[in-house]
Amino acid sequence: xxxxxxxxxxxxxxxxxxxxxxQPASAQPLRPAVVMQAPSNVVMVAMDVEDAKAxxxxxxxxxxxxxxNGGDVDAAKAAVQEARSELDAAMAGSGNANQDDNxxxxxxxxxxxxxxxxxxxxxxxxxxxxxxxxxxADVQDNGQQDGAKVIEVPAESxxxxxxxxxxxxxxxxxxxxxxxxxxxxxPAQQAAEPTVKDKGSIEVIDTKxxxxxxxxxxxxxxxxxxxxxxKQVIAADxxxxxxxxxxxxxxxxxxxxxxxxxxxxxxxxxxAERRKLRQQAKQVKAPKSDAEAQAGFKNNNVEIKIAPAxxxxxxxxxxxxxxxxxDGRKVGNGANTRIVFNLxxxxxxxxxxxxxxxxxxxEVRYERLDGGRTREIIxxxxxxxxxxxxxxxxxxxxxxxxDNRDREVVIFFxxxxxxxxxxxxxxxxxxxxxxxxxxxPVEDYIIDTSSNPRRNYREFLARPPVEQxxxxxxxxxxxxxxxxxxKVRRIDLDTITFDTGSAEISMGQAxxxxxxxxxxxxxxxxxxxxxxxxxxxxxxxxxxxxxLVLSDQRxxxxxxxxxxxxAIPPENxxxxxxxxxxxxxxxxxxxxxxxxxxxxxxxxxxxxxxEVE
Numbered sequence: 063x064x065x066x067x068x069x070x071x072x073x074x075x076x077x078x079x080x081x082x083x084x085q086p087a088s089a090q091p092l093r094p095a096v097v098m099q100a101p102s103n104v105v106m107v108a109m110d111v112e113d114a115k116a117x118x119x120x121x122x123x124x125x126x127x128x129x130x131n132g133g134d135v136d137a138a139k140a141a142v143q144e145a146r147s148e149l150d151a152a153m154a155g156s157g158n159a160n161q162d163d164n165x166x167x168x169x170x171x172x173x174x175x176x177x178x179x180x181x182x183x184x185x186x187x188x189x190x191x192x193x194x195x196x197x198x199a200d201v202q203d204n205g206q207q208d209g210a211k212v213i214e215v216p217a218e219s220x221x222x223x224x225x226x227x228x229x230x231x232x233x234x235x236x237x238x239x240x241x242x243x244x245x246x247x248x249p250a251q252q253a254a255e256p257t258v259k260d261k262g263s264i265e266v267i268d269t270k271x272x273x274x275x276x277x278x279x280x281x282x283x284x285x286x287x288x289x290x291x292x293k294q295v296i297a298a299d300x301x302x303x304x305x306x307x308x309x310x311x312x313x314x315x316x317x318x319x320x321x322x323x324x325x326x327x328x329x330x331x332x333x334a335e336r337r338k339l340r341q342q343a344k345q346v347k348a349p350k351s352d353a354e355a356q357a358g359f360k361n362n363n364v365e366i367k368i369a370p371a372x373x374x375x376x377x378x379x380x381x382x383x384x385x386x387x388x389d390g391r392k393v394g395n396g397a398n399t400r401i402v403f404n405l406x407x408x409x410x411x412x413x414x415x416x417x418x419x420x421x422x423x424x425e426v427r428y429e430r431l432d433g434g435r436t437r438e439i440i441x442x443x444x445x446x447x448x449x450x451x452x453x454x455x456x457x458x459x460x461x462x463x464x465d466n467r468d469r470e471v472v473i474f475f476x477x478x479x480x481x482x483x484x485x486x487x488x489x490x491x492x493x494x495x496x497x498x499x500x501x502x503p504v505e506d507y508i509i510d511t512s513s514n515p516r517r518n519y520r521e522f523l524a525r526p527p528v529e530q531x532x533x534x535x536x537x538x539x540x541x542x543x544x545x546x547x548x549k550v551r552r553i554d555l556d557t558i559t560f561d562t563g564s565a566e567i568s569m570g571q572a573x574x575x576x577x578x579x580x581x582x583x584x585x586x587x588x589x590x591x592x593x594x595x596x597x598x599x600x601x602x603x604x605x606x607x608x609x610l611v612l613s614d615q616r617x618x619x620x621x622x623x624x625x626x627x628x629a630i631p632p633e634n635x636x637x638x639x640x641x642x643x644x645x646x647x648x649x650x651x652x653x654x655x656x657x658x659x660x661x662x663x664x665x666x667x668x669x670x671x672x673e674v675e
Contacts, residue, residue: 111149111152111153114145114148114149114151114152115149115629117145117148118142118145118146118148118149118629119444119629121138121141121142121144121145122142122587123444123465124141125138125139125141125142125587126465126469126590127467139587142587146580146583149628149629150576150580153573153576153627290310290311290312290314293308293309293310293314294310296308296310297309297310297317297503297504297505298503298504299503300317300499300500300501300502300503300504301345301499301500301501301502304337304340304341304499305333305337306318306321306324306325306333306336306337307321307500307504309504309646309647310504311647312647313647313648313649314646314647314648315644315645315646315647315648317500317504317507317508318498318500318544318548319544319547319548319644320492320497320498320544320545320548321336321497321498322544322643322644322645323408323544323643324336324497326643336497339496339497340496340497340499342496343496343497343499345499346501346529346530347501348501348502348526348527348528348529349526349527349528349529349530350526351526352526352527352665352666352671353671354526355526355527355529355530355531355549355666356531356534356666356670357530358530358531358532359533359670366477366534366670368472368475368670371437371449371451371460371462371464371470371472372449372464374431374432376429376430376431376437377429377430377431378427378428378429378430379428379429379430379436380428381428382426382428383428383436383438383452385452385454385455385456386454386455386456387401387412387455387456388401388403388405388412389403390402390403390404390412391403393411393611394611398615399413399414400412400413400611400614401413402607402610402611405487405488405542406490408643409606409607409610409641410542410610411610411611411613411614411638411639411641413614413618413637413639414456415632415636418618418621418622418625418632418637419440419448419450419632419633420440421632423443424440424441424442424443425440425441426438426440426441427439427441431451433453433482434453434454435451435453435454435459436451436452436454437449437450437451438450438451438452444466445465445466446463446464446465446466447463447464448461448462448463448633449461449462449463453479453484454484455484457476457479457484457485457487457536457537457538458474458476458536458537458538459475459476459479459480460472460474460476460480461473461474461475461633463590463591463631463633471590471591472591472669473591473592473593473633473634473669474593474665474668474669475534475668475669475670476534476535476536476537476668477533477534477670478533478534486535486538486539487536487538487539487541487542487543490542490543490545491532491535491539491543491545491546492543492544492545492546492548493545495532495545498528498545498548500528501528502528506525506551507528507551507552508551508552508553508554509522509551509552509553509554510554510556511553511554511555511556511557511574511577511578512556512557515577518581519553519577519578519580519581520580520581520584520585522551522553522581523551523553523581523582523585523594523661524585524663525551526666527549527550527666527667528548528549528550528551529549531549531666531667534667534668534669534670535667536668537636537668540595540667540668541595541636541638544644546667547595547662547664547667549667550662550663550664550666550667551663552597552660552661552662553578553660553661553662554646554658554659554660555575555578555620555658555659555660555661556655556658557574557575558571558572558575558620558659559571559654559657559658560616560657562601562603562604562652562657563604563612565612565616565618565619566619567619567620567623572623572627575620575623575624575627575628576628578661579624579627579630580628582594582624582628582630582634582661583628583629585663586630586631586634589665590631590634591634591665591669592634592663592665593634593636593663593664593665593668593669594634594635594636594661594663594664595636595637595661595662595664596620596624596635596636596637596638596659596660597617597637597638597639597640597659597662598612598613598614598615598616598617598618598620598637598638598639598640598659599616599639599640599642599644599645599646599656599657599658599659599660600612600613600616600641600642600656600657601642601645601649601651601652601653601654601656601657602642602645602649602650602651602653602656603650603651603652604642606641606642609641609642610639610640610641612639612641613639613640613641614637614638614639615639616639616657616659617637617639617659618637620637620659621635621637636664642656646658
């Protein structure tokens with residue numbers, strides 16, 4: 063039995079298989095038979111991991127009790143830290159238990175590759191010799207006997223059927239394909255097909271739009287080296303510039319996602335217009351806290367009160383509710399179904415997080431409320447309830463966690479939806495705002511985990527938005543508005559990279575999430591209502607639609623790993639895929655840095671600074 067599958071089963075992480083695509087936890091139940099066949103040392107590690115998780119949950123509950131009842135909070139925090147250290151040690155042990163086997167497997171694979179390569183080289187060499195002899199004979203047969211030289215074809219010029227082919231440029235914004243087509247057709251072929259408007263499909267976007275040239279080219283293309291240096295100077299203090307701030311790397315795209323959208327609009331004058339708007343706008347300092355970022359609520363006489371999630375009596379319904387979905391195409395089946403549709407002349411994807419949050423050991427109850435609303439109550443084994451209220455379109459009005467002592471923590475709440483608003487995301491609230499002017503250094507706005515492994519991720523994620531928050535936005539508004547998301551800082555998980563066309567995460571890469579996961583857990587210990595948005599991104603190889611769905615799957619994969627491997631509650635994580643829309647490096651070619659996942663703390667955007675009544 064392969065060691066990766068044994069470890070997968072015994073540590074109860076069905077998402078971590080090295081050879082299988084990641085699926086939501088609920089879609090891959092454990093197989094006890096596999097556990098019984100595992101080596102005894104691995105089984106013991108698995109028990110340690112599960113026990114450590116249980117101790118961490120108990121320590122968190124004790125911390126909440128201490129805060130609520132005036133107990134010894136410091137001692138409870140110390141117990142949480144100790145429990146987390148035990149979990150880290152258990153996870154480290156699970157990795158060491160299989161290190162030798164993985165090394166041996168790697169050696170065998172390497173030797174097999176070398177043997178195969180040697181055989182191929184010998185075969186190619188023999189073929190080349192035969193080819194040269196045939197060419198010599200052909201020249202002699204053609205009567206070239208008057209001192210003519212026989213020309214040999216060098217071995218390097220042979221045509222190898224396994225040689226890497228040039229990457230084909232793709233057409234942008236191709237028509238959305240249905241689920242079966244997207245799975246069966248090669249992305250390059252799919253992107254090249256003519257678009258046809260079909261009844262019930264999304265609106266066709268112009269497929270003739272050409273990819274814009276990179277704003278910064280490398281030195282081999284003739285661009286001066288000072289160009290990157292100039293970007294570095296601006297990135298150190300963006301407040302001194304009215305220009306679009308770009309990443310200080312070769313072919314670096316704009317730092318802000320809203321600026322990337324503007325650059326991709328095709329308007330040659332966009333940057334000049336936005337520069338003028340930034341010159342006219344009043345420069346403001348970044349808020350020092352979430353409360354300060356939301357200070358404008360009081361200035362606008364906006365008072366937000368949040369009633370208990372279970373206050374209104376509901377009518378129990380036996381079936382899972384079906385919501386009105388936007389006009390578009392369904393991609394996938396069952397729990398993996400996604401809707402791809404047109405939003406403000408851009409193709410976006412919408413998915414459902416219910417299966418990821420429910421898991422496979424929870425009871426679920428549905429209730430019908432007035433105004434076409436539905437209340438979902440997930441009941442976990444320890445009595446904790448996750449309460450989510452949605453409108454008829456499936457938009458989340460609110461989500462709360464209620465413990466077994468009826469203490470409620472609000473995770474997010476949309477006052478606009480609560481007052482009866484619907485489909486707020488159809489009108490991008492960011493269009494009413496001027497272009498953002500970044501007033502802090504880029505390194506204080508973005509962290510790359512590969513280049514900043516010792517950075518204090520907790521301190522970074524705890525920082526407030528970089529500008530004022532006009533109102534509390536719905537979760538979908540945040541997901542679909544680049545301008546609103548730009549208000550909060552981000553961590554680029556570039557240690558988690560994906561093979562082209564894949565959403566799989568290896569055990570080695572998943573373990574690299576440990577420091578970021580610890581930072582998230584620390585913040586949740588302080589405020590269990592924090593919300594983190596996980597964004598998936600691809601490079602520009604392939605079609606828009608397949609990349610969009612793939613990026614959404616990648617975001618969900620990371621969220622599932624954070625829950626299954628590091629015990630982060632799934633209800634505190636939201637996911638969204640953006641495909642190739644927000645490239646980090648401006649290129650149409652395959653680029654590892656563009657295949658990434660980003661994490662933002664969006665609490666100040668989706669929850670008011672208010673207490674439950």
